[in-house]
Amino acid sequence: MAHxxxxxxxxxxxxxxxxxSGVQTITFAKALTLAMSDSMAEDASVxxxxxxxxxxxxxxxxxxxxxxxxxxxxxFDTPLAESGIIGMATGMALNGMKPVVEMQFDAFAYPAFxxxxxxxxxxxxxxxxxxRLPLVIRIPYAGGIGGVExxxxxxxxxxxxxxxxxxxxxxxxxxxxxxxxxAIASPDPVVFLEPKKLYFSKDTVDxxxxxxxxxxxxxxxxxxxxAAVAREGTDATLIAYGPSMAAALAAAETAASEGRSLQVxxxxxxxxxxxxxxxxxxxxxxxxxxxxxxxxxxxxxxxIAARIQERCFHSLAAPVLRVTGFDIPFPAPRLExxxxxxxxxxxxxxxxxxxxxx
Amino acid sequence: MTNHxxxxxxxxxxxxxxxxxxxxxxxxxxxxxxxAPAAEYKESYSLPEAATLLDGYERLVVGRRINDxxxxxxxxxxxxVYPSSTGQEACQVAAxxxxxxxxxLFPTYxxxxxxxxxxxAPMEAFESLRGDWHxxxxxxxxxxxxxxxxxxxxxxxxxxxxxxxxxxxxDTVALALCGDGSTSEGDFHEALNFAAVFHVPVVFLVQNNQxxxxxPLIHQSVAPSLAHKAVGYGMPGERVDGNDLAALLAVxxxxxxxxxxxxxxxxxxxxxxxxxxxxxxxxxxxxxxxxEVAEWVPKDPLLRLKNYLHDAGQLAPADTxxxxxxxESVAKTLRDGLNTETAPDPADLFAFVYSEPTxxxxxxxxxxxxxxxxxxxxxxxxx
Numbered sequence: 001m002a003h004x005x006x007x008x009x010x011x012x013x014x015x016x017x018x019x020x021s022g023v024q025t026i027t028f029a030k031a032l033t034l035a036m037s038d039s040m041a042e043d044a045s046v047x048x049x050x051x052x053x054x055x056x057x058x059x060x061x062x063x064x065x066x067x068x069x070x071x072x073x074x075x076f077d078t079p080l081a082e083s084g085i086i087g088m089a090t091g092m093a094l095n096g097m098k099p100v101v102e103m104q105f106d107a108f109a110y111p112a113f114x115x116x117x118x119x120x121x122x123x124x125x126x127x128x129x130x131x132r133l134p135l136v137i138r139i140p141y142a143g144g145i146g147g148v149e150x151x152x153x154x155x156x157x158x159x160x161x162x163x164x165x166x167x168x169x170x171x172x173x174x175x176x177x178x179x180x181x182x183a184i185a186s187p188d189p190v191v192f193l194e195p196k197k198l199y200f201s202k203d204t205v206d207x208x209x210x211x212x213x214x215x216x217x218x219x220x221x222x223x224x225x226x227a228a229v230a231r232e233g234t235d236a237t238l239i240a241y242g243p244s245m246a247a248a249l250a251a252a253e254t255a256a257s258e259g260r261s262l263q264v265x266x267x268x269x270x271x272x273x274x275x276x277x278x279x280x281x282x283x284x285x286x287x288x289x290x291x292x293x294x295x296x297x298x299x300x301x302x303x304i305a306a307r308i309q310e311r312c313f314h315s316l317a318a319p320v321l322r323v324t325g326f327d328i329p330f331p332a333p334r335l336e337x338x339x340x341x342x343x344x345x346x347x348x349x350x351x352x353x354x355x356x357x358x
Numbered sequence: 359m360t361n362h363x364x365x366x367x368x369x370x371x372x373x374x375x376x377x378x379x380x381x382x383x384x385x386x387x388x389x390x391x392x393x394a395p396a397a398e399y400k401e402s403y404s405l406p407e408a409a410t411l412l413d414g415y416e417r418l419v420v421g422r423r424i425n426d427x428x429x430x431x432x433x434x435x436x437x438x439v440y441p442s443s444t445g446q447e448a449c450q451v452a453a454x455x456x457x458x459x460x461x462x463l464f465p466t467y468x469x470x471x472x473x474x475x476x477x478x479a480p481m482e483a484f485e486s487l488r489g490d491w492h493x494x495x496x497x498x499x500x501x502x503x504x505x506x507x508x509x510x511x512x513x514x515x516x517x518x519x520x521x522x523x524x525x526x527x528x529d530t531v532a533l534a535l536c537g538d539g540s541t542s543e544g545d546f547h548e549a550l551n552f553a554a555v556f557h558v559p560v561v562f563l564v565q566n567n568q569x570x571x572x573x574p575l576i577h578q579s580v581a582p583s584l585a586h587k588a589v590g591y592g593m594p595g596e597r598v599d600g601n602d603l604a605a606l607l608a609v610x611x612x613x614x615x616x617x618x619x620x621x622x623x624x625x626x627x628x629x630x631x632x633x634x635x636x637x638x639x640x641x642x643x644x645x646x647x648x649x650e651v652a653e654w655v656p657k658d659p660l661l662r663l664k665n666y667l668h669d670a671g672q673l674a675p676a677d678t679x680x681x682x683x684x685x686e687s688v689a690k691t692l693r694d695g696l697n698t699e700t701a702p703d704p705a706d707l708f709a710f711v712y713s714e715p716t717x718x719x720x721x722x723x724x725x726x727x728x729x730x731x732x733x734x735x736x737x738x739x740x741x
Contacts, residue, residue: 047525073525079555084514084548091518094497095462096526111544118508119515122492126504129710130496163711187713225716272716 023206029199031173032062032138035180036100038211040070043098046184048075050085050102050138059104060140060199086112086137090119093133093189100184105196106141107150113158120189121164132187136180141169142243142293144197144340146333153330154243154294159191160270160303166224167270169193171245173203175223175268177210182222185214190224193270195243225272229281233263236287236350239278239304241267244291244341251346262350270300275307282308283315287353289323291341296324318353360592364557368621376400377594379585383629384609385599389657391665394605400596403608408672414451414603415663415673416681421447421471422660423685425634427692428470428487432638436696438489441468445601445633448659449565451475452606452628453533456561456614460501464516464534467505468565472535476502480688481695490702510540513549513562520558520617531617532560533610539570541587542578550591550625559617562625563610565600567632572645588625600628601659604666631657704730 020026020034040046048066050058054077057064066075078085082103089099103109109116116137123133143152159167166188170179176194183190213220230245231252240248245266252262265281267274282288288308292301305320323341331339360366369376380399388394393405406414425447428440443450450465450472457463457476465472473483482495486505493504503512503519516534523530540546541564553560564584568575581587588595598609606628613624631654635642642651667673708715708723715723 079548079551081548081551083545084517084552087511087514087545087548088518088521088552091515091520091532092522093518094503094515095519095522097522114508115511115514115545118506119511124712125710126493127496127710128491128494128706129713131498132713166712272712273718275717 021207021211023204025202025204026173027199028170028173028176028194028201028203029060029062031176031205032180032194033064033066034207035177035184036063037066037069038214039100039181039184040066040074042214045096046074046098046100047092048100048102049078049089051078051080051104053077053102058102060196062138062194062199063102082109082112083115086115086120089135089137090115090123090133093135094123094131098134098136098184100136100138103137103139105151106139106153106155109137109139109155116159116165116191117162121162123164124188125164133189134184134187135189136183136186136192137190138180138192138194140196140199141193142195142197143330143336144195144243144293146336147196149330149332152336154292154325156193156242156270156294157299159193160300164189165271166190167193168224168268169195169242169270170268171195171198171242171266173201174205174210175228175266177205178213179223179268181214182224185222186224193242197243198246223268225269225274227268227274227277228266229263229277230266231262231264233261233285235261235285236289236353237263237265237281237285238289238291238346238350239265239267239281239308240291241270241300243293247340247342247346248291251343251350254343255347255350260350267304273303273307275311278304279308279311282312282320286315286317287350288312288316288320289346289349289353290320291323291346293325293341295327296322297327299324317357321349321352323349362555362557362592364620365554365592365622377589377592379583379588379595379597379627383597383599383627384605385602386604386608387602387662387666389601389662391662391669393666394602401612403605403612405604406607406611408667408670410455410607411604411663411667412672412677414455414607415660415667416684417451417454417475418447418603418660418663419681420685420688421451421475423689424471424474424692427689428484429634429638431692431696437484437487439637439639440487441470441637442634443468443471443632445654445658446565446567446630447471448603448606449535449563449600449628449630452603452610453535453563455607456610457531457533461530461614462501462503462516462519462532464503464512464519464532465505466509466512466535466537466540467507468537469505469535473502473505474688476500478502480691484692484696488696488700490700491706510536510543510545510549512536513540514545514552516560516562517549517553517556517558520553520560521556524556524558529618530559531614532558533563533614534560535563535565537570538564538566538568538575538578538584539573540564541584542570547591550588550593550623553623554591554593557622559620560623561610561613561617562623564625564627565630566627567600567630569632569636569642569646571636571640572642574646583627585625585627593623593625595625595627597627597629600630601657601662603659603663
């Protein structure tokens with residue numbers, strides 16, 4: 001006797017609460033929830049699972065209401081085993097499903113590293129493109145919340161260094177929604193890094209307009225592979241992403257009051273990387289500072305700096321500088337402020353861009 | 359006692375201890391080919407029909423021929439590496455015979471015989487072993503996963519495939535093979551636990567061939583048997599003589615059909631022996647004695663079934679000739695295929711990493727193409 005799903009494909013249960021629409025002020029976390037619920041409503045093969053994502057709605061409440069709305073076959077809790085979660089998701093993606101799984105915290109994803117690097121990332125290449133794994137691995141990452149040990153790692157370097165993975169990290173409420181929808185729609189596996197300190201940040205968005213991007217016949221391009229200019233400026237370019245965007249924008253604001261015009265670029269898509277937008281931005285100002293919260297040694301920030309030097313050398317008036325976390329394990333809450341790249345450290349780097357020599 | 363509803367629904371009324379394996383490995387045909395003496399097992403296992411056993415015998419002979427031919431091709435430098443499964447063919451044949459075409463097989467890198475038995479084109483199956491590409495066949499074409507070397511990782515994929523099928527109300531079963539060494543890996547434990555908790559139609563078949571490369575079982579586990587590990591996860595375990603195809607079919611087909619009927623996962627441990635080295639690059643004489651290997655020679659799965667069928671009057675000289683010809687035809691296909699020069703296309707290096715190559719990969723593909731074109735024009739100039 002075959003198993004009878006409680007809520008079969010396409011039969012969404014009764015909504016626990018009326019779905020939000022129109023212009024709304026919502027949190028970053030809620031934007032992610034809506035991206036998942038909208039994707040689940042449209043496509044019965046989209047499933048959400050992980051630790052505590054069901055009844056509880058996730059430790060950050062990002063999956064809140066999904067089990068109530070879609071039933072336990074569409075959003076469910078798993079045993080506490082990260083390799084198991086990713087390994088099972090791999091099999092489900094191999095058999096017609098589109099799993100969107102949550103790793104509860106950055107450092108808790110490490111047990112799944114083998115599945116991610118040896119299977120998830122390589123399946124498309126191994127099969128010469130015959131198999132694609134439409135799988136999204138959501139990972140809350142980075143610090144700034146006074147978190148306990150092993151809850152604040154910036155682990156993006158491990159993923160961007162793994163060919164076959166798409167690696168995305170939004171920094172705005174709007175991007176949280178559209179980038180997660182783009183990740184779920186992608187045929188390739190996506191590591192979706194969510195800056196946990198942004199979960200409760202708010203913005204006012206037009207949900208109808210955002211949803212229209214995904215209506216049938218829409219020609220709006222995916223955000224995958226596209227950086228975004230977050231602030232226009234003419235004197236120097238700050239390049240940041242995810243958890244460091246707030247500090248970069250605040251630094252640009254302070255610099256403006258001091259008469260210096262700083263452009264800010266949000267990388268957004270770490271892989272595929274948008275060389276074109278970022279190089280053009282740096283050429284327009286001739287100076288660049290790369291900002292990232294992760295330790296700087298052999299990091300995403302190193303890669304960005306190297307690529308700028310290779311592509312923009314003749315437009316540069318100064319070396320490309322990096323403002324990153326120190327090369328230390330993420331510190332305890334009372335020392336965290338010394339580690340995180342902040343406005344002062346960013347402006348010190350801007351001041352060091354050899355202004356007197358040009 | 360668990361209050362898992364599906365577990366209770368399918369195990370209500372079963373005797374306490376049902377999850378435990380039988381007191382001894384199930385054996386239906388003794389090593390000399392005679393019917394094994396009646397023994398007490400946890401279930402009553404009956405001998406498969408003669409036609410099934412004849413089909414199985416043919417698959418065993420073909421499997422042995424594949425192993426012998428592949429070993430020869432490695433020696434001739436036609437293949438980079440071959441992990442032989444000589445002595446273990448019965449486990450792989452049973453796995454194939456237990457499954458319907460729509461079911462899924464999750465093999466290990468030592469299960470080439472099972473992979474070919476699923477219908478995978480020989481040159482596709484050998485693509486990775488000859489070094490042309492890391493596993494190039496289409497899993498969906500054969501409902502057979504690509505073998506991989508990270509141990510036990512495929513067990514979780516089997517759980518996922520089976521769970522996806524269950525959620526859609528399909529009656530697909532996944533059968534996952536692994537070795538004794540794999541049972542020490544974390545993914546083995548996570549796979550068994552996930553399979554039990556989600557009550558999915560998956561059967562884990564452990565080929566306990568006594569060695570993980572050079573490390574004997576005594577260094578892997580002190581459990582009463584590997585089959586006992588099932589109990590800790592809430593699924594039935596069973597142990598079987600892995601060189602007795604009749605017993606394997608009875609146990610494995612039973613587990614597969616039980617899973618298909620909604621009975622949930624099961625773990626089967628097959629006692630067998632890896633008669634040859636881990637691969638051609640290994641030297642088994644460094645860690646095991648000739649006397650130990652010699653003990654397993656009379657337990658050979660082919661000889662055992664041949665003797666049984668012969669004594670039962672089920673193996674006519676015409677059958678023997680037909681089976682030999684069939685094995686030879688497979689061997690010839692391997693020889694012809696591997697003696698044909700191939701030229702893996704360097705452009706493929708960049709084509710499949712993502713569904714669309716990234717700008718960076720396109721750039722790197724152009725770089726390599728330019729290098730190759732320059733090399734060719736230099737070659738042309740020198741000629």
